[in-house]
Amino acid sequence: MFEKFTEKAIDLIYEAQNQAKEMKNAYVQPEHLLLAVVKNSKGIPLRFFRASHMTYDALREVVEDKLKFEKSNRTSIPFGEEFKTLLKDVSDLTKKTGNNYVLPEHLLIAILSEEKSYCRRILEKFDFDIENAKNTFFKLVQKRNKNKSKHPELEEDEDKQISKDDVFNEDLAKSILDDAQEKMKNDGREVIGTDYIISAVLKHSDLDISKILLQNSISFDSFDNELKNISSRTSEFNNKLMFTPCAKEVFEESSQIAKELGSSTLKPEHFILALLKLKKGVAFEVFKKIGINEQKLSDEIIKPIEKQMPQALVILKLAKEEARRLGRNVVGTEMILLGIMSEGFGIGYNVLKELGLSLKDLRVVVENLIGYGNEYFDSEIVFTRRAKRVLEVAWQRAKKDNSPRIMSEHLLYAITTEPSSLAMTSLEQSGIDAVEIRQGILKEQKCPKV
The missing domain is CATH 1.10.1780.10 (Clp, N-terminal domain)
Known part of the structure; x- marks a missing residue:
């Protein structure tokens, strides 16, 4: 019966049963459910109850007085006929609003909708704004269009671009950048491209990522030899920046990859994964000339990270x-x-x-x-x-x-x-x-x- 109820809705049913047990009543009635709702209310429902000064203690006193003659010592208290009718109304209401599950708001709407019930009279006694509350809760549970073609968060402002300081604030990253800058100066260049970054990574032969690259035939010497055969930077450079636009793009992508892999630091393997993903730049051209298997290299880099289960x-x-x-x-x-x-x-x-x-x-x-x-x-x-x-x-x-x-x-x-x-x-x-x-x-x- 309750397989289509959310956990919060089921909790309210259980609480209604507990209320009936505590009062030693013969049956679970809608009044017990109203008590459960008030006791556990949060957000918008709570605001309505507060506006009418309806507290749990005050309501409990009224309900106990009304049900004082319906006593029983049974340990298992069945649902009363009015409560069963209310549950049927809840089921119909859920279908009407187009929801797949019964929400706590459905239970409250059903209580508010029964004009001849004692719950209604209790609410009126507290000057509870019944119609306004009912309309508000209807809007909350009204089913949205189930076939929305576009995700609501897609149409937003552009990402904030990461700065050089954001990327290079780790000791290893700074060391690699220093090596790349040194090579840039030795070559008489004014910008750092993806090739200088990879050369700097390979220079640190003790790194795990350098060992993985070596297993895929990418050593410092093999990379440098192939690099000499590429004389043009047209695939990367179109402005006089410290980094080529391509290198900047790869760094931004590597920052995103680091976050998605659960790392709070940017590492060389993130840069190489970004390079393999974007498939651009001088360094990637060298990789292709060496004849690497892109997917194999990517898998070998990611596998040790996944084993750690960040x-x-x-x-x-x-x-x-x-x-x-x-x-x-x-x-x-x-x-x-x-x-x-x-x-x-x-x-x-x-x-x-x-x-x-x-x-x-x-x-x-x-x-x-x-x-x-x-x-x-x-x-x-x-x-x-x-x-x-x-x-x-x-x-x-x-x-x-x-x-x-x-x-x-x-x-x-x-x-x-x-x-x-x-x-x-x-x-x-x-x-x-x-x-x-x-x-x-x-x-x-x-x-x-x-």
Whole structure:
């Protein structure tokens, strides 16, 4: 009977049963459900109850007085006829509003809609604004168009471009840049291209990435020999910049890849993965001349990273799975939030769980917000600009915490910095605000659960 109820809706039914048990009533009645709703209300419902000064204690007193003659010592209390009728009304209402699941708001609307019920008289006694509340809750549960062709976060401002200081703020990255600059000066050049960066990486032969490249026939000498045969930089250079436009683009992409792989630092392997993905620049031309297998090299770089199971990498993989489930080839902030919940552990998950959020309920909210698309087939899944900003903030937050990796709490904190995002909209509709989340993160970081 309750398989189509969200967890929060089921919790309200359980609470109604508990109310009946505590009062030792013979049956579970709609009044018990009203008590359960008031006791657990958050967000918009809570505002309506507060506006009419309807508190749980005051309501409990009224309900106990009304049901004082309906007593029983039974341990298992059945649903009364009025309660069964209300549940049928809830089922019909859910279909009418076009929802796949029964939400807590459906239960409240059903209570408000029964004009001859005692619940209605109780609400009128408290001067509760019944019609306004009913219309508001109807709008909340009204099903959105389930075939939205475009993700709501796609049409946004351009990404903030990363600066050189953002990229080269790690000791290894600085060392590689210094080597690239030295080679640039020795060659009498004025700009650093992708080839100088790869040469500098290969110069550090003790790096794991250099060993992987060597296994794929890319050594410092072989790269340098092939480089001598390429005399033109036309594939990279069109302005007098410190970096060629191509090198700058590869660095920006490598920064994004680092975040998606859960690293709070930019490493040479991220640059090479970006080079293989973009397939451009002098360095890539050299790779092709050497005859590397691009996919094989990419897999060999990623495999050791995946074995370490970075938390952010797992979360973002789960986020992509959630996108596929809804027929999307786009990961927005709401998918990252779903990824945190899907992972099922970590500080981010613990905070949201403590605030009463469940994966099942969150999926219902997100589904109603963005609907189903038909975008995903075998195309690459991309991140919205807003989701990329979340990754950027999470990256900076991890650095601030001196964490070598981006963790779930960094992603969750970053989500709170985007107040108009779909993720925050989903949380607010679930009765959770940014302040609660940030306080929860601080509490978990100080006293982590074992």
